[in-house]
Amino acid sequence: MPEAPDQSLLDALLDSWDRNNTILVNLLHAIPPSGLEARATPTSHTVSEMFTHLHHERMVSVLEEAPEFAGEVPSQEWVFEPDPHRIAGMLNESAGRVRxxxxxxxxxxxxxxxxxxxxxxxxxxxxxxxxxxxxQIKLALKLSGRPISDDEAGPLTWDVWRKRQGHG
Known part of the structure; x- marks a missing residue:
């Protein structure tokens, strides 16, 4: 570990983490009605379960790696949650803990x-x-007949990565 971190590099890294979470929450909010129930195959996890798995993985990672920043880890990993706003809250909480x-x-x-x-x-x-x-989420939506078009997904994903700081 370096003794004195380069603050601008750390800030850029954490900005990329924040953008990653923004993209994930944007994707969540773009899911069409009943899309949280979508599966790529009959035995695959639902879209909702994949989102709750991501939250769980983040929370477990913080608990294992830096417990002083940990919060309550969900008791189950792959949980169907029907409320996208609740999932977004979970993702935002776990993103903050990782950060x-x-x-x-x-x-x-x-x-x-x-x-x-x-x-x-x-x-x-x-x-x-x-x-x-x-x-996997986008594939499950596509295979279940609920695709998110590239025109819709672009501004919610790629444009978030490409946006320059301080340039609206």
Whole structure:
């Protein structure tokens, strides 16, 4: 662990984490009616269950890696939640806990407790993991006849990544 973190790099990393969460919540709010029930195959998890899994994974990761930033971990991992606003609240809470854990550990010059050579690797793993499920969610919606068009998805996803800070 470096002794003095480069604050601008840490800020850029945490901004990418915030953007990732914004994209995930945007996707959630773009899901058409009954889309939370969609599955890619009859034995696949529902779209709702994938979102609650992401929240659970974040909360478990913080508990294992930086417990001083942990909150209450849901007792179950793959839970069907019918209320998109409740799911959004869960995702925003867990995103904040990950953000605080990574910032806190980097600024303190402390490694995480269990895995990873550096705290920023947790953010990178979670972005990778969530991108994987983002694709699964879009595929489940498409296969169930409830697709989100590229015209609709673009501003909610790619445009969030491309937006320059301070440029509206």
């Amino acid at each position: 605080d854990a990574v910032r806190g550990r980097v600024e303190a010059g402390r490694a995480l407790d269990l895995h990873y050579d550096h705290p920023i690797l947790l953010v990178q793993l979670l972005i990778f993991h969530e991108s994987y499920h983002h694709g």
